[in-house]
Amino acid sequence: xxxxxxxxAVKKRYSHIAKEETSCCPSCSPCGxxxxxxxxxxxxxxxxxxxxxxxxxxxxGCGNPTALADLKEGDIVLDLGAGSGxxxxxxxxxxxxxxxxxxxxxxxxxxEKADKTAKKxxxxxxxxxxxxxxxxxxxDNSINVIISNCVVNLSPDKLRVYQEAYRVxxxxxxxxxxxLVTEGELPDEIKKNFDSWSECIAGALEKEKYIxxxxxxxxxxxxxxxxxxxxxxxxxxxxxxxxxxxxxxxYK
Numbered sequence: 057x058x059x060x061x062x063x064x065a066v067k068k069r070y071s072h073i074a075k076e077e078t079s080c081c082p083s084c085s086p087c088g089x090x091x092x093x094x095x096x097x098x099x100x101x102x103x104x105x106x107x108x109x110x111x112x113x114x115x116x117g118c119g120n121p122t123a124l125a126d127l128k129e130g131d132i133v134l135d136l137g138a139g140s141g142x143x144x145x146x147x148x149x150x151x152x153x154x155x156x157x158x159x160x161x162x163x164x165x166x167x168e169k170a171d172k173t174a175k176k177x178x179x180x181x182x183x184x185x186x187x188x189x190x191x192x193x194x195x196d197n198s199i200n201v202i203i204s205n206c207v208v209n210l211s212p213d214k215l216r217v218y219q220e221a222y223r224v225x226x227x228x229x230x231x232x233x234x235x236l237v238t239e240g241e242l243p244d245e246i247k248k249n250f251d252s253w254s255e256c257i258a259g260a261l262e263k264e265k266y267i268x269x270x271x272x273x274x275x276x277x278x279x280x281x282x283x284x285x286x287x288x289x290x291x292x293x294x295x296x297x298x299x300x301x302x303x304x305x306x307y308k
Contacts, residue, residue: 059212062259063188066210067163073114074140074165091115095142098301099123099234108145111173118206118301119234122146124281126232130154131200134224136189136217137161137207141170141182147203148182158194160187190216194224202231209236209259214266218273225308231275233304236286237263240298260299267304275306 095105095113099120105113122143127133127150135144138159147157159182161167170184187193189204190213202221211217221231238260261269270278286299 062212063162070139070161070163071165073116074163074169100142104146107149108142109173109177111176112140112142112145112170114140114142116140116206117142117234118236118286119303121203121205121232121234121303122150124232124303124305125201125203125230127151127155127201132198133157134192134194134199134202135159136192136202136204136221137210138170138184139163139166139205139207141173141184143203143205144170144182144184145173145179148179151181153181155181157182158199159184160189160192160194162186162188190220192220192224196223197226199224200226200229202229203233204231205234206236208233209261211259214259214261214269215272218270218275222274222308227308230305230307231270235266235302235304236260237266237300237302238298239263239300263300263302266302270304270306275308278304278306281305 091113092105094115095117096102098117104120116139125133125147127147129152131151132155133147133151135147135157138144138161141159144157144159148155151157159167159170161170161184164186167184167186174182174184185193189207190211202225208214208217225231239262241262267278267280281303283300283302286301
């Protein structure tokens with residue numbers, strides 16, 4: 057499969073979600089479901105959800121990376137695949153006025169939506185940029201903490217993503233990533249399906265390969281902080297038990 061075709065499929069799906077303001081991604085949330093309940097199910101607390109704009113909660117993701125990132129006042133944070141901004145806005149509250157949070161997303165409609173929300177609620181310490189996480193529009197050695205929520209699996213070149221993450225982190229900086237991995241290899245018919253790529257499934261790597269990819273990019277002290285079997289309405293029954301939601305922390 058050509059990488060650019062995969063990326064176009066992903067952009068098309070998330071452009072539609074941004075325009076319709078609904079999630080239709082089986083790996084994230086079944087269409088028409090209560091997105092607040094979905095957000096709580098993957099790790100967000102009701103208290104957290106009341107602190108951020110409701111427009112940012114779209115039922116996307118497979119975890120809550122900000123809960124495990126140990127963000128500090130003044131941190132400079134980068135969110136890979138920020139979408140509508142849920143994790144950016146949560147991080148903004150944690151780093152305070154002396155900190156700053158940058159959200160990068162490949163889908164223009166998502167960036168426009170998130171930027172509109174930031175302006176509406178007068179956030180002064182956030183910024184959203186259009187960009188590919190395989191080629192980040194971010195300076196070298198400029199970030200304290202990188203977060204990401206069920207997005208790296210959408211990238212055809214995960215090693216490149218983590219090499220870019222390593223490049224932009226300051227020495228001693230860290231990543232706190234929520235993502236989907238597999239126990240064993242996925243069937244070829246799933247891996248070759250563009251819809252499955254855009255639904256966060258086909259691009260999921262086998263767990264050990266995923267960890268080794270992070271290691272190959274140069275990261276140290278890689279730790280799986282938590283992992284849970286991933287079950288969602290709409291998930292192909294042949295994949296039940298094979299998909300795992302993990303939270304990973306690692307350091308530059």
